[in-house]
Amino acid sequence: MSVTAAQGFVASGVVAGIKSTGAKDVSVVVNEGPSKVAAGVFTTNRIEAAPVTWSREVVSDGRADAVILNSGGANACTGPEGFADTHRTAEHVAHALSQTGREVGAGDVAVCSTGLIGLRLPMDTLLAGADAAITGLSHDGGDAAAEAIMTTDSKPKTAVAGRDGWTVGGMAKGAGMLAPGMATMLCVVTTDAGIDAATAKAALASAVARTLNRVDSDGCMSTNDTVLLMASGASGQTPDPSQFEAALTEVLASLSRQLVADAEGASHDIAVTVVNATTEHAAEEVARAITRSNLFKAAIFGNDPNWGRVISAAGTVPEEVAPFDPTLIDVSINGVQVCRAAGVGDDRDLVDLTGREVTVVVDLHAGDATATVWTNDLTHDYVHENSAYSS
Amino acid sequence: MSVTAAQGFVASGVVAGIKSTGAKDVSVVVNEGPSKVAAGVFTTNRIEAAPVTWSREVVSDGRADAVILNSGGANACTGPEGFADTHRTAEHVAHALSQTGREVGAGDVAVCSTGLIGLRLPMDTLLAGADAAITGLSHDGGDAAAEAIMTTDSKPKTAVAGRDGWTVGGMAKGAGMLAPGMATMLCVVTTDAGIDAATAKAALASAVARTLNRVDSDGCMSTNDTVLLMASGASGQTPDPSQFEAALTEVLASLSRQLVADAEGASHDIAVTVVNATTEHAAEEVARAITRSNLFKAAIFGNDPNWGRVISAAGTVPEEVAPFDPTLIDVSINGVQVCRAAGVGDDRDLVDLTGREVTVVVDLHAGDATATVWTNDLTHDYVHENSAYSS
Numbered sequence: 193m194s195v196t197a198a199q200g201f202v203a204s205g206v207v208a209g210i211k212s213t214g215a216k217d218v219s220v221v222v223n224e225g226p227s228k229v230a231a232g233v234f235t236t237n238r239i240e241a242a243p244v245t246w247s248r249e250v251v252s253d254g255r256a257d258a259v260i261l262n263s264g265g266a267n268a269c270t271g272p273e274g275f276a277d278t279h280r281t282a283e284h285v286a287h288a289l290s291q292t293g294r295e296v297g298a299g300d301v302a303v304c305s306t307g308l309i310g311l312r313l314p315m316d317t318l319l320a321g322a323d324a325a326i327t328g329l330s331h332d333g334g335d336a337a338a339e340a341i342m343t344t345d346s347k348p349k350t351a352v353a354g355r356d357g358w359t360v361g362g363m364a365k366g367a368g369m370l371a372p373g374m375a376t377m378l379c380v381v382t383t384d385a386g387i388d389a390a391t392a393k394a395a396l397a398s399a400v401a402r403t404l405n406r407v408d409s410d411g412c413m414s415t416n417d418t419v420l421l422m423a424s425g426a427s428g429q430t431p432d433p434s435q436f437e438a439a440l441t442e443v444l445a446s447l448s449r450q451l452v453a454d455a456e457g458a459s460h461d462i463a464v465t466v467v468n469a470t471t472e473h474a475a476e477e478v479a480r481a482i483t484r485s486n487l488f489k490a491a492i493f494g495n496d497p498n499w500g501r502v503i504s505a506a507g508t509v510p511e512e513v514a515p516f517d518p519t520l521i522d523v524s525i526n527g528v529q530v531c532r533a534a535g536v537g538d539d540r541d542l543v544d545l546t547g548r549e550v551t552v553v554v555d556l557h558a559g560d561a562t563a564t565v566w567t568n569d570l571t572h573d574y575v576h577e578n579s580a581y582s583s
Numbered sequence: 584m585s586v587t588a589a590q591g592f593v594a595s596g597v598v599a600g601i602k603s604t605g606a607k608d609v610s611v612v613v614n615e616g617p618s619k620v621a622a623g624v625f626t627t628n629r630i631e632a633a634p635v636t637w638s639r640e641v642v643s644d645g646r647a648d649a650v651i652l653n654s655g656g657a658n659a660c661t662g663p664e665g666f667a668d669t670h671r672t673a674e675h676v677a678h679a680l681s682q683t684g685r686e687v688g689a690g691d692v693a694v695c696s697t698g699l700i701g702l703r704l705p706m707d708t709l710l711a712g713a714d715a716a717i718t719g720l721s722h723d724g725g726d727a728a729a730e731a732i733m734t735t736d737s738k739p740k741t742a743v744a745g746r747d748g749w750t751v752g753g754m755a756k757g758a759g760m761l762a763p764g765m766a767t768m769l770c771v772v773t774t775d776a777g778i779d780a781a782t783a784k785a786a787l788a789s790a791v792a793r794t795l796n797r798v799d800s801d802g803c804m805s806t807n808d809t810v811l812l813m814a815s816g817a818s819g820q821t822p823d824p825s826q827f828e829a830a831l832t833e834v835l836a837s838l839s840r841q842l843v844a845d846a847e848g849a850s851h852d853i854a855v856t857v858v859n860a861t862t863e864h865a866a867e868e869v870a871r872a873i874t875r876s877n878l879f880k881a882a883i884f885g886n887d888p889n890w891g892r893v894i895s896a897a898g899t900v901p902e903e904v905a906p907f908d909p910t911l912i913d914v915s916i917n918g919v920q921v922c923r924a925a926g927v928g929d930d931r932d933l934v935d936l937t938g939r940e941v942t943v944v945v946d947l948h949a950g951d952a953t954a955t956v957w958t959n960d961l962t963h964d965y966v967h968e969n970s971a972y973s974s
Binding site: 239309310414490494504506509521 | 702
């Protein structure tokens with residue numbers, strides 16, 4: 193049910209014709225209230241696409257009434273003309289929604305785009321698609337919306353967390369953060385819980401930091417990455433902020449896991465967990481150093497439990513970021529402690545890497561904090577998919 | 584001529600039998616003076632191999648009389664026993680050299696190792712090889728020494744800069760920094776110029792920063808990386824420090840270029856030059872962000888002049904590190920300005936990427952500082968070589 197699992201939302205996904213494949217390519221999600229609370233998290237890339245600039249401004253006052261999303265074109269690196277296209281799209285959607293009896297201002301319509309960089313969007317096609325999507329809005333349109341934001345994704349990603357009287361539901365696209373340049377991550381989450389803008393903003397920042405931001409393969413967000421949260425209050429329930437954050441985190445964790453599982457060209461999903469660090473930040477930084485090592489990722493592709501590459505990557509993290517004694521590090525891969533005290537541990541031939549999921553646990557023996565970062569292996573198919581086609 | 588191009592040095596390279604292939608695997612280089620000045624630059628990885636710990640201490644007083652280098656085993660992650668092996672090697676070499684009439688203390692013998700991580704060295708084989716190498720020391724042994732430090736290198740790397748009455752010569756090994764975990768970079772440079780320890784240390788740090796440290800593919804040094812400079816003063820000439828640094832930089836730049844050209848599995852050598860940055864550091868950081876992007880590297884493998892991936896990578900550098908206006912960036916690839924003001928520039932079909940060398944110039948329009956960082960493309964062969972074989 194995706195973004196229409198929560199009460200107070202309508203959505204749709206249609207074939208506008210932006211994609212040459214004839215697949216669905218325009219989604220609209222509308223918050224019918226009574227509340228119109230919204231929050232967003234956006235790419236930290238300084239090269240940001242026009243829709244990111246626009247949508248960041250839209251949610252800056254804690255409100256958004258609707259979002260339109262298109263695949264088939266990122267509207268990034270398109271200059272002032274690209275920004276004008278985004279602005280025009282929001283105005284068009286606001287006007288079309290108003291004609292259906294929903295009074296919406298353009299400044300409350302977020303816009304998300306994904307696809308090729310450096311190309312203008314085909315505006316006539318997009319706006320005609322927006323009209324069709326608005327005509328098709330329904331209380332069970334969440335799945336169609338999730339389908340229409342796909343690019344190289346092999347399947348739609350949706351998740352729902354039901355609570356006693358209120359619900360959080362979401363959709364995401366992205367064929368793995370492995371390829372952020374072509375696989376922009378877009379995510380829309382809706383809830384019928386009654387929360388205020390400050391709660392929405394804080395909960396979203398915290399939940400994203402522990403879920404989507406811990407899917408990390410090459411360390412940089414794309415030009416278009418966007419996570420939007422919209423809250424209607426339609427359930428009449430007002431959960432405790434911590435309860436809400438837990439449900440939101442559950443939905444985003446599920447969507448994150450689905451992104452990893454659908455990463456382009458990957459043959460393994462790898463969870464790197466760093467334990468007994470001095471702080472959660474230290475644990476996360478060490479885990480990230482490992483998940484960004486091409487040598488480690490290539491070894492996992494080769495079903496090679498290469499603990500030397502794990503600790504070599506850990507050793508690149510400066511001591512001021514993650515204090516630990518390098519001579520104490522232990523590494524377990526899929527349950528076998530192949531490295532003990534930075535030296536040879538149990539027999540590496542005991543490690544079975546034939547399954548898709550791989551668990552690497554690094555014990556720093558420095559404190560009691562833990563963090564997990566997900567990545568994928570570096571494969572021939574990754575190279576092929578990112579070299580054979582422009583994007 | 585490599586390390587024996589300068590007067591006052593003898594060297595050799597022999598087959599000890601550490602490598603199963605029967606190739607040369609032990610080198611010795613000895614400074615016969617009159618001066619025994621030395622300086623070193625070592626890996627910043629906190630997981631450092633035993634020989635790095637040892638050699639860092641050896642050169643800390645600005646003196647080294649000899650260095651023994653072995654391929655076939657890195658002596659990394661081998662614990663206190665591994666350190667004892669290194670110590671024993673230095674003592675053995677010092678004793679054997681003293682028997683040839685060269686009075687050398689073990690504390691003045693540097694040790695370098697390269698090869699697999701996590702395995703103890705075969706000490707009997709290594710020490711017998713050391714004896715053979717010391718017996719074979721000669722004034723024209725530089726090429727044999729350069730050959731014996733190779734691992735997956737396809738050819739030895741040597742360079743010489745001759746000046747009026749004095750010389751700098753060097754050797755290096757490393758099949759590209761692309762694969763630092765298996766392709767440790769080792770480099771020994773000798774000179775007969777009369778320089779003091781402070782000049783040697785300062786010149787080496789400065790020259791390495793602009794040459795070897797600007798060959799960057801996955802951003803981390805290995806556990807064993809070592810650059811040693813030894814100065815005999817045998818020419819009787821005392822160049823100006825800036826003249827010496829220029830000659831040293833020339834030798835290290837040549838060796839760096841040879842490392843890039845021999846990178847495992849690479850099909851392109853890529854020079855990323857950032858111009859008009861506010862500082863050289865800012866230029867270097869932006870260039871590094873681009874050379875570390877798997878998406879960019881895979882695109883070059885596919886002969887795709889993908890400027891979107893270039894500026895997306897540039898955009899990940901924080902503004903406090905590299906101030907620039909992201910909307911002003913220009914990108915040229917092999918002379919064609921494919922991106923102008925962060926948007927579409929000249930026809931990308933004009934870019935010819937069929938040659939091995941690729942030049943990417945990124946203009947930040949923010950100042951007048953420049954830096955170049957070299958990398959290689961990300962290829963099927965890279966994945967194959969780093970997944971199919973353990974290391």
